[in-house]
Amino acid sequence: MHLFGVLFQLAWRNLWRNHRRTIIMLGAIGVGVWAMIFMTALTRGMVDQMVTDSIGILPGHVQIHNPDYLDDPSISNRISYTDTELRQKFESAGFESWASRVRVPAIVTSERDSRGVTLLGVDPVAEKDISFFDYAEVEGRFLSDSGDKGIVIGGKLADKLETGLGKRIVIMSQDPDNDIADRGFRIVGLYSANTSAVEEAYAYIGKSTAQAMLGIGDTSTEVVFLGTEYRNVEPVYEAVAERVDERVSVQRWYEIDTYLGTMLGVMDGFVLVWVIVIFLALSFGLVNTLVMAVFERVREIGLMLALGMKPGSILGQIIIESMLLLTLGLATGNLLAWATIMPLRDGIDISIVGEGMEMWGASSMLYPKLYLGDMVLASVVVLLLGFLASLSPAWRASRYEPVEAITKA
Amino acid sequence: MTAVRCVDLCKTYCQGDQDIKALDHVSIEIAESGFVCLSAPSGGGKTTLLNAIGGLDIPDSGEVYVAGQRIDNLSKGALAELRLRQIGFVFQAYNLIPVLTARENVEFVMQVQGVAAADRHEKSTAILKEVGLEGLEDRRPAEMSGGQQQRVAVARAIASKPSLVLADEPTANLDSKTSDELMELFTHLNEHHKTTFVIATHDRRVMKYARRLIRMLDGRIVDDIDQRAA
Numbered sequence: 001m002h003l004f005g006v007l008f009q010l011a012w013r014n015l016w017r018n019h020r021r022t023i024i025m026l027g028a029i030g031v032g033v034w035a036m037i038f039m040t041a042l043t044r045g046m047v048d049q050m051v052t053d054s055i056g057i058l059p060g061h062v063q064i065h066n067p068d069y070l071d072d073p074s075i076s077n078r079i080s081y082t083d084t085e086l087r088q089k090f091e092s093a094g095f096e097s098w099a100s101r102v103r104v105p106a107i108v109t110s111e112r113d114s115r116g117v118t119l120l121g122v123d124p125v126a127e128k129d130i131s132f133f134d135y136a137e138v139e140g141r142f143l144s145d146s147g148d149k150g151i152v153i154g155g156k157l158a159d160k161l162e163t164g165l166g167k168r169i170v171i172m173s174q175d176p177d178n179d180i181a182d183r184g185f186r187i188v189g190l191y192s193a194n195t196s197a198v199e200e201a202y203a204y205i206g207k208s209t210a211q212a213m214l215g216i217g218d219t220s221t222e223v224v225f226l227g228t229e230y231r232n233v234e235p236v237y238e239a240v241a242e243r244v245d246e247r248v249s250v251q252r253w254y255e256i257d258t259y260l261g262t263m264l265g266v267m268d269g270f271v272l273v274w275v276i277v278i279f280l281a282l283s284f285g286l287v288n289t290l291v292m293a294v295f296e297r298v299r300e301i302g303l304m305l306a307l308g309m310k311p312g313s314i315l316g317q318i319i320i321e322s323m324l325l326l327t328l329g330l331a332t333g334n335l336l337a338w339a340t341i342m343p344l345r346d347g348i349d350i351s352i353v354g355e356g357m358e359m360w361g362a363s364s365m366l367y368p369k370l371y372l373g374d375m376v377l378a379s380v381v382v383l384l385l386g387f388l389a390s391l392s393p394a395w396r397a398s399r400y401e402p403v404e405a406i407t408k409a
Numbered sequence: 410m411t412a413v414r415c416v417d418l419c420k421t422y423c424q425g426d427q428d429i430k431a432l433d434h435v436s437i438e439i440a441e442s443g444f445v446c447l448s449a450p451s452g453g454g455k456t457t458l459l460n461a462i463g464g465l466d467i468p469d470s471g472e473v474y475v476a477g478q479r480i481d482n483l484s485k486g487a488l489a490e491l492r493l494r495q496i497g498f499v500f501q502a503y504n505l506i507p508v509l510t511a512r513e514n515v516e517f518v519m520q521v522q523g524v525a526a527a528d529r530h531e532k533s534t535a536i537l538k539e540v541g542l543e544g545l546e547d548r549r550p551a552e553m554s555g556g557q558q559q560r561v562a563v564a565r566a567i568a569s570k571p572s573l574v575l576a577d578e579p580t581a582n583l584d585s586k587t588s589d590e591l592m593e594l595f596t597h598l599n600e601h602h603k604t605t606f607v608i609a610t611h612d613r614r615v616m617k618y619a620r621r622l623i624r625m626l627d628g629r630i631v632d633d634i635d636q637r638a639a
Contacts, residue, residue, distance in 0.1 A: 002520060002523045002524075003520075003523070004518070005520070005522060006521060009509075009513075010506070010508065010509075013508035013509070013510055017507075017508055056617055066441055129544075136490065148436040227613045300506055300507070303500070303504070303506065304506070305489065305496055306463070306492065306500075306519055307492065307493070307498060307521070307565075308489050308490065308491075308492040308493025308494070308518065308522075309489065309493075309521055310490075310523060311489075313521070332509065369543075402465050403460050403465045403466050405502060
């Protein structure tokens with residue numbers, strides 16, 4: 001411990017010996033770390049929003065289906081449990097929220113145009129916490145109950161169909177016997193979504209109304225469950241799995257939307273690669289600073305060796321100096337990142353590139369997400385790689401022959 | 410009791426195409442509490458001999474003993490330990506660690522040795538007073554004169570009470586008055602602490618302080634004078 005004390009003292013004082021160089025290097029590390037964390041926060045924000053929005057629109061965190069439904073999402077492949085059985089299984093299971101739906105492909109026709117949509121028969125009360133839009137923000141109104149006879153469509157779909165609030169449209173789908181099941185609905189509400197693609201894709205009707213139209217009694221095509229955190233859905237998955245039998249299959253959200261699941265994994269990898277790439281750029285400066293610091297102190301290092309300091313202690317001193325520099329740089333960078341991300345918590349308007357972002361399923365507002373884990377990751381990577389980068393100059397310093405070092409011109 | 414014994418030391422350096430014999434079959438014995446000057450013109454071998462005695466340089470052949478222990482066959486780590494515990498060094502220049510104060514420089518060796526802080530403080534205060542630097546404890550080397558810096562170096566060399574102090578041209582960068590003051594300090598410390606001093610120099614003023622003067626030329630001992638008898 002006494003030796004660490006003297007090494008730390010020497011390292012700290014040597015760090016400020018050439019304070020201009022140290023400040024420049026600290027600035028470089030600080031900006032580098034800021035870039036790591038800031039860009040990661042933007043990426044995380046974008047991905048989080050894409051995943052959260054997508055989960056809200058479709059999968060929730062966990063779903064159950066008829067085992068054949070994912071390959072053939074027709075009404076024939078519906079869940080065999082009745083609504084009563086579903087309530088018995090899941091009502092008191094303690095999920096954040098859950099809802100059963102009737103979800104089938106359908107054609108919607110106005111007096112001017114027709115489109116293919118996904119028809120969702122929902123119980124508005126159960127669906128409220130899962131829905132990706134706020135019922136109160138629906139133009140007109142949302143469905144009042146499961147037996148509501150109206151329909152709610154996206155604003156963009158209404159534009160495409162050249163229809164509007166209060167007008168009638170016809171929904172056409174197939175019943176279990178592959179006969180046409182159709183019905184006219186009055187548009188009672190227009191919802192908004194982050195992307196126009198979503199607004200065009202989904203039409204909401206009451207679940208009981210859908211069951212009656214399709215002639216499927218009180219059965220559903222999917223049940224969706226929401227937990228607290230999309231990155232940790234295992235508790236929900238296990239709770240659902242233990243309450244059902246082989247007549248249904250249970251899937252996690254990333255098994256249903258494999259694109260999103262893969263993208264999340266890729267983004268996690270990207271963050272690590274990004275952090276390492278930035279560090280590699282920084283490492284040139286770091287190694288150069290250490291090499292210069294060692295080169296300037298050859299005689300002094302020789303003197304310390306001559307006085308009886310062991311080579312390992314010289315190595316330790318240079319590494320401590322490097323770690324101090326990196327730690328200060330990390331503190332600066334983390335602080336800078338926090339100070340610049342916090343004011344942007346309410347979102348960055350990127351509508352100028354909104355269309356491009358929509359292609360990726362992201363909205364035109366970007367909400368940076370600063371995770372402690374990302375700050376820790378950046379710090380650990382910088383310290384670990386910084387340690388490795390400083391080994392070479394430190395090793396070189398510790399290998400000096402005292403006599404040669406003292407007499408170095 | 411013998412403080413230093415060198416037996417048939419040889420050391421050759423390559424300089425370009427030439428082999429320079431820095432030590433050519435040198436054998437000496439220095440008694441405990443001795444005050445010895447090694448005198449030689451530049452390139453005469455005095456610094457090489459001093460470095461061999463201090464374990465900073467390994468001779469090509471021959472044996473070196475310090476306090477009865479053979480040191481020419483020790484590992485680097487063991488030599489560092491020997492220098493830390495038994496030998497004090499005073500060099501010609503670049504003697505102090507510039508980022509440390511006078512007190513911290515004096516305490517440096519003791520700190521590496523693991524001496525407790527209170528003990529270090531007490532010893533450094535006493536030794537800095539003894540070398541006439543009372544009141545300058547918190548100054549850094551850049552804030553002191555050359556003479557004061559050498560005094561700090563001497564204080565550091567003797568603070569941990571080594572049995573042997575090796576000084577290589579300690580007065581080379583000092584004026585005559587400061588040189589005399591430093592040599593008087595060496596004499597005082599030699600007499601009061603019974604520390605063995607081996608000083609490499611070509612300064613005649615320094616030589617007159619030594620009780621024993623060893624002259625070298627081209628790596629060989631050419632004269633060994635007991636100055637007390639003279």
